[in-house]
Amino acid sequence: MARPPGPLLVFGPRSTTYDLGPGHPLTPRRFGPGIDLLRSVGAEPGLAPEPATDEQLLTVHVAAYLEAVRRFSVDPGRPPERGIGPGDTPAFAGMHEASAAVAGGSIAAIEAILGSDVEHAFHPGGGLHHAMPGHASGFCVYDDPALAIARARRDGLRVLYVDLDVHHGDGVQRVFWRDPGVLTLSIHESGRTLFPGTGFVHEIGEGAAAGSAVNLPMDAGTGEATWLAAIDAVLPGLAAAFGPDLIVSQHGADAHAWDPLAHLRVTTTAMGRAARLVDAIAHRHAGGRWLATGGGGYDVYRVVPRSWSLVWLAGAHREPPPETSPAWRARWAAEAVAYGQAPLPEGFADDPNAGLRYGDLQAAAETRSAAVVALVREALVPGWLRVAEARGWWSPDDRPADADGAGPGSAAGDPTIVARLGRAELDRLSLAPRILPPLDAADGLAVLCRAAEAPDVVVSAAIAGRMIVGLAASVASAEPSGDPGGTAAASSDRSLAAIGVAPDHRRRGLGTALLRAHVDAAGPNTPWRLVTGVADRDPVEPSSPEVRQEVALGLARSAGFRLAVADPALVGVDPSLVVARRP
Numbered sequence: 001m002a003r004p005p006g007p008l009l010v011f012g013p014r015s016t017t018y019d020l021g022p023g024h025p026l027t028p029r030r031f032g033p034g035i036d037l038l039r040s041v042g043a044e045p046g047l048a049p050e051p052a053t054d055e056q057l058l059t060v061h062v063a064a065y066l067e068a069v070r071r072f073s074v075d076p077g078r079p080p081e082r083g084i085g086p087g088d089t090p091a092f093a094g095m096h097e098a099s100a101a102v103a104g105g106s107i108a109a110i111e112a113i114l115g116s117d118v119e120h121a122f123h124p125g126g127g128l129h130h131a132m133p134g135h136a137s138g139f140c141v142y143d144d145p146a147l148a149i150a151r152a153r154r155d156g157l158r159v160l161y162v163d164l165d166v167h168h169g170d171g172v173q174r175v176f177w178r179d180p181g182v183l184t185l186s187i188h189e190s191g192r193t194l195f196p197g198t199g200f201v202h203e204i205g206e207g208a209a210a211g212s213a214v215n216l217p218m219d220a221g222t223g224e225a226t227w228l229a230a231i232d233a234v235l236p237g238l239a240a241a242f243g244p245d246l247i248v249s250q251h252g253a254d255a256h257a258w259d260p261l262a263h264l265r266v267t268t269t270a271m272g273r274a275a276r277l278v279d280a281i282a283h284r285h286a287g288g289r290w291l292a293t294g295g296g297g298y299d300v301y302r303v304v305p306r307s308w309s310l311v312w313l314a315g316a317h318r319e320p321p322p323e324t325s326p327a328w329r330a331r332w333a334a335e336a337v338a339y340g341q342a343p344l345p346e347g348f349a350d351d352p353n354a355g356l357r358y359g360d361l362q363a364a365a366e367t368r369s370a371a372v373v374a375l376v377r378e379a380l381v382p383g384w385l386r387v388a389e390a391r392g393w394w395s396p397d398d399r400p401a402d403a404d405g406a407g408p409g410s411a412a413g414d415p416t417i418v419a420r421l422g423r424a425e426l427d428r429l430s431l432a433p434r435i436l437p438p439l440d441a442a443d444g445l446a447v448l449c450r451a452a453e454a455p456d457v458v459v460s461a462a463i464a465g466r467m468i469v470g471l472a473a474s475v476a477s478a479e480p481s482g483d484p485g486g487t488a489a490a491s492s493d494r495s496l497a498a499i500g501v502a503p504d505h506r507r508r509g510l511g512t513a514l515l516r517a518h519v520d521a522a523g524p525n526t527p528w529r530l531v532t533g534v535a536d537r538d539p540v541e542p543s544s545p546e547v548r549q550e551v552a553l554g555l556a557r558s559a560g561f562r563l564a565v566a567d568p569a570l571v572g573v574d575p576s577l578v579v580a581r582r583p
């Protein structure tokens with residue numbers, strides 16, 4: 001029988017066995033109204049989770065932890081250890097099998113995607129993002145998103161993980177903390193007011209992976225518009241710069257205004273839009289490969305079912321129906337009343353601000369959250385993409401560029417440097433990959449061609465044969481307003497907006513020669529500014545921040561720049577940030 005259209009829905013008899021006990025907020029009761037509403041919009045379970053093998057679990061977890069979970073599984077009354085015991089993650093009979101089945105569901109889903117059986121899959125019972133390699137945490141035993149990502153990494157895929165749960169995705173961040181092939185983005189209520197107390201802006205990953213963990217902590221009280229704007233401000237740019245092969249996303253519904261365990265004021269309307277953005281990014285950058293999971297969500301009648309349906313509908317490329325099924329409401333009304341989560345909403349979308357009054361406290365929270373987002377965007381989204389977006393040379397909604405004029409081509413002979421490249425010359429050239437963002441070279445060339453038409457933009461290039469193998473691009477500096485989108489016609493200051501050399505041509509002094517030629521062409525009295533940090537790393541084979549910083553300093557000094565003081569807030573996010581000026 002042909003599978004119905006839409007994402008592969010992962011659910012089966014074992015899904016409801018992950019049961020931390022009566023009264024626990026993460027209750028299998030959510031599958032009743034949740035799967036029922038999914039069915040009402042056309043989804044039908046197509047993959048029943050079975051327990052992951054030890055070999056699979058050991059790709060993320062340690063053997064001693066698996067042994068401990070197994071001991072609790074047969075003897076739930078044992079003394080607490082490894083995060084299991086009275087409290088957030090209590091033991092229960094059959095705990096290992098039930099937890100391994102959640103993991104198995106996400107792993108089987110990723111294998112269906114890797115095998116091209118499906119483009120999208122949705123595992124509402126998955127998303128146990130707090131589980132750590134050696135211990136349970138925050139209702140989570142085995143970390144199914146991390147296990148699914150690890151499976152894709154085994155095939156060499158580079159993965160973008162997007163965590164929309166109200167709690168920081170700490171387990172997934174931890175597992176891939178040193179892996180530059182996984183970019184984790186988590187938006188959540190600040191760790192100052194909510195479990196697990198992490199997910200601050202300075203957590204950016206380590207070593208070569210610095211810059212590949214991104215956190216957007218929102219102040220308690222932040223509402224849907226600011227939450228959605230935060231995602232819009234960083235996700236498309238990060239995705240374009242990183243160029244993932246696959247997306248894994250976690251759609252915890254607990255950022256909702258009615259959630260009893262947290263303090264954000266997000267709506268199902270905003271959650272649905274975020275899911276559609278993730279879908280668009282999967283198609284734009286990752287060949288459509290997308291595994292979505294559920295996550296937290298403790299208003300299990302009014303919020304969780306609608307949130308799940310909106311995720312599935314986003315992957316089915318369908319608008320939500322005008323209202324929730326009256327038959328669905330009738331079936332679950334009494335239970336919703338019994339658990340104090342009634343009445344069941346008639347629409348998939350919420351009223352603005354979920355019907356709550358918008359007051360001064362929310363406004364203040366949103367102002368602080370928006371400032372955090374601006375800081376993270378400036379520190380971790382490449383400057384060239386930020387300028388390109390502000391000037392309209394690049395848009396998250398762009399269709400993929402025509403592949404002509406990019407990618408492999410002839411790069412014969414030693415590169416020659418052209419200090420001021422004309423727009424017409426660009427048309428005759430192709431662009432080697434990994435010189436500047438977006439990662440896709442065809443997209444990169446399309447942005448460059450648009451940029452070269454701006455009167456204040458100067459592009460210098462190193463050209464071998466008919467291929468650009470190195471680039472420096474600068475814009476009239478918008479200082480002192482600080483707005484990279486400003487045209488600042490009055491200013492003669494110039495900002496270096498991008499500099500890069502293709503991998504095969506690095507370490508031969510080409511960057512230095514390019515920068516010198518570029519700066520000299522502007523004349524001796526032009527003041528220059530250069531900012532570079534982890535955001536400007538080669539996302540495929542990044543160096544450590546220390547090496548990058550040394551290279552950037554050497555480059556800047558050899559072109560007559562001097563080190564300048566960087567904004568302390570930015571250095572707080574990226575300690576390797578280099579700001580230099582000339583003269």
Ligand SMILES: [Zn+2]
Pocket residue numbers: 120279280282283288314315316317
């Ligand atoms: Zn899609």
